[in-house]
Amino acid sequence: MSKKVKYHETFAKFLKLAIMSLLLLPFIIQVLKLKEAYPLHGVQFSNAEKYADSLKGSENYFNGSWQQLKSYQIQENLLIRNVSIKIRNQIDFSLFNKVNAQNLYYYGNQFFRFYCVDYHEGILFMGEDEIKEKVQKIKAITYALGDSIPIITAIAPTKSYLYSDLLPEYNTKETEYSNYRYIKKTLLENNMHCIDFNQWFMDINTTSIAPLMGTGGVHWSRYGATIAMDSLINYLNEHTNNDFKKPEWRFVQEEEVPNVNDNDAVYVSNLKCPPFDNELRNIAYYETDSSRKKVKALIVADSFFDVVSYFGLRNNIFTEDSKFDYYYGTQPGIGENQHLEEGIFEEYLTSVDCIIILSAVVNLENYSWGFIDEAYKRLVLEEV
Amino acid sequence: MVFSSVIFLIYFLPITLAVYHLIPKSLKNIWILIASIAFYSWGAPTFVFVLLMSTIIDFYAVQKMDKSAGPIRKRWLIFSISMNLGLLMYFKYSNFFIENVNYGLEAAGISTISWSEVILPIGISFYTFQTLTYIIDVYRKDNRPQQRLHNYLMYIFLFPQIIAGPIITYKKIVHQINNRTEKPSLFLAGFVRFSVGLGKKVLIANTIGYYAHELLFPDQGIILTCAAAWLGILAYTLQIYFDFSGYSDMAIGIGYMFGFKFPENFDRPYTSYSISQFWRKWHITLGEFMKNYLYIPLGGNRGSALKIYRNLIIVFLLSGFWHGAHWTFIIWGAYHGLWLILDRLFLEQWLNKVKWIAIPFTFLVVVNGWALFFTEDINEACQQLAAMWSFKGSTIPILPHQNMYQFYILLAGLFCFLGLFPALRQLSDKFVSERSTIIGQLFTVSTGVFLFLESLVYVISSDFNPFIYFKF
Structure with a gap:
């Protein structure tokens, strides 16, 4: 050799x-x-482990069902699984702008939620009759509560509108028969309260001193939430002859850890090298004005109110006994979300300064998540 | 168990390989047999007993056959073949026959046969063909029968190929059962080959497969346009090639790692000049089985032209039927049989004269064939072909991440038509010879490592991973 x-x-x-x-x-x-498993955000594992154990037995072994679940269990419990997911996500993101997270998409330099055209083109339109009926119910509830307790529908901003120029052409088609357009139109025609933060953010987006929505978030930024709440208090003061306390805040230096809430989409994308938004501004709240009253409100809202709730803004403008009913209890809530229990419903509703229904455009297909129907039943039908 | 699964890649393969290379030579075949039975029985252990029993009976029946002569020898042959074909008929085709008989009975107003559906054991088609090669080879006295039961069981159950081939005829592997060289360079070539196959399956076939599925099976109410139908079937054409040839590469690669040299199963089939050539390049081991164990015994190319055409049609009808117990597969087989007859009549000669059109024309024929193959529903196949040839509608549904699908389709096209895979194969095969430079070795192994790790990352982080050819 x-x-x-x-x-x-x-x-x-x-x-x-x-x-x-x-x-x-x-x-x-x-x-x-x-190696310890790498932490992942927003991941729900199936309960393969539990099921595999429950399937022990010769019958399940011989028909292969135990092995099938055992395979899932092994896959889910791999110590290198999470880091693999992050690397896979990073490859897909870097090469193809692909985000491997449910309902999240990346166009331009923006993360979007619900890329699909469903709400834009009105595919998920509730229907004219249902919207009209809901608005009539709001009218009746307002009448029952008295004009001093306004029911305000606040429509949260949505990136699909703010950055529609970044979306594929077919995804920006609109119709007036979308939940967004039609609910707003019907509320205003019936002199009901409606604040369209979506339109307002579109108007001020290019001139804003800080990002209204983070490039890596699907909700409004802390700054966006703050000015929106400021505007809401202005609106309340104007329409109820009150002088409620406005948010008191100032910009502060960026924290070392990126702002989680403003980068929520980036976090759940589980990337190895996440593209955090460097333009975001952090905010601190303070209280100097103790002479003015805070708003006592029932807030029926989606996760847009989480931004208000978790970083000090809620306590800055709302009273402690204000209640935040997340999705009106139709979605599992976290933290201090409070659902109105039976027995205190009517009493509580008559004690608040206002009722706020805060919803993202996409969630308008379940407008108020049943709250309007419930309030109508309790305050209008049962009273009759 | 499938190759592109976590359990195989993280547990089964490394442990099996490590033990294999540590134990003495005398135990190696027994170890492969144990591993192969564990591999097969992971999916549905019930069937492993049926197959084991049948294989053991075959082993002794063939020994009896070998020792006998004349009509008794033939009887043993018939017994053994009947048992194997009987198993195949029962597990694979009984549902189909009963279903069709029931259609007929229902149409005639007669009460139907009550029947509980038989579950298809994975890989039974490959198992049967491989067993038949052993029985027939020994009957023809091409080979002596295997003397050791565990060696025969290992040959039949050999885990790299039992599920989806390549179909390894006994005579091609008999010498390797007891004497195979396990050179490090062969191991490395096997690893690279395995990684290439894994990459073909996980990175390309899975991605394109999703796209093909979205186009070929649109949501209810969405009309399949001509453009979408063509793009969908083109994507499927690439998917099935990358899926199946990827599996074959993995099987061949694993074989190398254990010192076996399996026959090739694909050779750039989409660059064929005619359908006849396509069948010499696509699923080569099936083609060879059909030729040696069916076409030639039927008479082959001997006899009148009509007899040859009859033989061709029989072979391709049965080949289609072997792929699956559905009318679409039978029609697909007949479709290819007809093109082969046309080749014999005039087409191949004509295509040889106009070579510039031969490849695209053959490719078009193959693609149309896949329109019959991609579904088990004959109506869906007809709708697909109707949409393709309607020339109506140029819109293509745009899916999120369209750029990714376009990239992989282009990449797959390049690999298919530019012969990049043979280049990679040649590169990895250089390891078998010691002429390769150290840098060359390093580059090839690094390519394999990169493909393996990237594919592994995708396998670990995904849930959807079936092989198309598993159902056959």
Whole structure:
């Protein structure tokens, strides 16, 4: 055997050993638990483990159902699974702008939620009759509560409108028969309260001193939420002859940790190198004006109110006994979300300064999430 | 168990390989047999007993056959073949026959046969063909029967190929059962080949497959336009090639890692000049099986032209039927059989004269064939073909991340038509010879490592991973 061939064989042996080690590495990591699972955001694992254990038994083994669940269980419990997901997501994102998270999309430099045209083109339109009926119910509730307790529908801004120029052409088609257009139109025609933050944000987006929505978020930024609440208080003061306290706030230096809420879409995208928004401004709230009254409100809202709720703004302008009913209890809430329990419903509603229904455009297909129907039943029908 | 699964890549393959390379030579075949049975029985262990029993009976029946002569020898042959074909008929085709008989009975107003559906054991078609090659080869005295039961069981259950081939005839592997060389360079070539196959399946076929599915099976109420139908079937054409050839590459690669050299199954089939050539380049081992164990015994190219055409049609009808117990597969087989007859009549000669049109024309024929193959529903196949040839509608539904699908389709097209895979294969095969430079070795292995790791990341982080050819 020539010296060269021998040399090559030795080198090949070394490479073979390296490849064998590479193949065995994930197994060794798993068995020796050498690495802690990387944290992921917004991931719900199936309960494969629980099910696999419940399926123990010869029948399930012989028909293969136990093995199927065991495979899922093994996959979900792999210590390198989370880091693999992050690398996969990063490759897809870097090469194709693809976001591997439910209902999240990336166009231009913006993350979008609900890319689909459904609400834009009115595919999920509730229907004229249903909207008219809802508005008539609001009218009747307002009458029952008295004009001093306004029911305000606040429509939160949506990136699909703010940055529609970044979306594919077919995704920006609009019709007046969308929930957004038609609810707003019907409310205003019936002299009901409606604040369209979506339109307002579109008007001021280019001149705003700070981002209204983070490039990596689907909700309004803390700044956006603050000026929206400021505007809401202005509106209340104007329409109820009150002088409620307005938000008191100032910009502060960026924290070292990126603003989680303003980058929510980036976080759930679970990228290895997430593109955080450097333009975002952080805000601190303070209270100097103790002479003015805070608003006592029932807030029926989606996650847009979370931004108000979790960073000090809620306590800055709303009383402590104000209630935030997340999706009116139709979605599992987190934190201090409070659902109105039976027995205090009517009493509470008559004690507030206002009722706020805050909804993103996309959530208008479930306008008020049943609150209007419930209030109508309790305050109007049962009283009659 | 499938190759592109976590359980295979993280547990089964590394452990099986590590033990295999550590134990003495005398135990290696037994270890492969144990691993193969574990591999097969992971999916549905019930069937492993049926197949084990049948294989053991075959082993002894063939030994009896070998020792006998004359009509008794033939009887053993018939017994063994009947048992294997009987199993295939029962598991794979009984549902189909009963379903069709019931259609007929229902139409005639007669009460139908009550029948509980038989579950298809994975890989039974490949298992049966492989077993048949052993029985027939020994009957023809091409080979002596295997003397050790565990070696025969290992050959039949050999995990790299039991599920979806390549179909390895006994005579091609008999010498490797006891004597195979396990050179490090062969192991490395196997790893690279396996990684290429895994990449073909996980990165390309899965992605294009999703796109094909979205186009070919539109939501209810959405009309399939001509453009969408063509794009969809083109995507499926690439998907099925990358899926199946990827599986074959993985099987061949694993074989190398254990010292086996399996036959090739694909050779740039979409660059064929005629349908006859296509069948020499697509699923080569099936083509060879059909030729050696069916076409030639039927008479092959001997006899009148009509007899040859009859033989061709029989072979392709049965080949279609082997793929699945549905009318669409039978029609697909007949469709290819007809093109082969046309080749014999005039087409191949004509295409040889106009070579510039031969590849696109053959490709078009193949693509139209896949329109019959992609679905088990004959109505869907007709709708697909009608949409393709309606020349109505140029709109294509734009899916999110269209750019990704376009990229992978282009990439797949490049690999299919520019012969990049043979280049990669040649590169990895250089390891078998010691002439390759160290840098060359490093580059090839690095390519394999990169493909393996990227594919592994995708396998671990995804849930959807079926192989198209599993159902056959």
